[in-house]
Amino acid sequence: MINRIRKLRRDHDWSQGDLAEALSVSRQTVNAIENGRYDPSLPLAFTIARVFGLRIEDIFQPEP
Amino acid sequence: MINRIRKLRRDHDWSQGDLAEALSVSRQTVNAIENGRYDPSLPLAFTIARVFGLRIEDIFQPEP
DNA sequence: CTCTAATGTCAAGTTTCCTTTACATGTCGC
């Protein structure tokens, strides 16, 4: 999975900590997902999409 | 998370084993997800959506 | 009635997700 979270977050002028708070997860979790160390759970992916007002497919893409 | 997988699977006349094979997971995993015992990972959710030709949001919904 | 396919579920084990705590680095304003 590749994702556009870092770009979306910066477009909103949010720090990783800001986004983590909006998602109710730790800052390390946001950092790990942005850096592709692991994928979010499906419920967290839904929360991320809701926070950015987008669909999951607009943020995440399966790897080629 | 609630999902429509059982209905979609039956519309395609597939057994849980058939779907499991199409998804490259075990039959128990399909059964557990259909019965709401746990949510699929994000990559598996993408595969499920692809198999049914739908978007993730058309299959899964966050709980109210 | 018997055989098979389909489903539900359990136990035990591995991997992935997420936590808290902690430390290192770079940047910026003052």
Next chain:
DNA sequence: GCGACATGTAAAGGAAACTTGACATTAGAG
């Protein structure tokens, strides 16, 4: 040059997702 942020990463632990293997029940075909 300090301090306060922002970011990256690591270790250790818990929770969730997934595996294989096994067994029980039900329903339908022959």
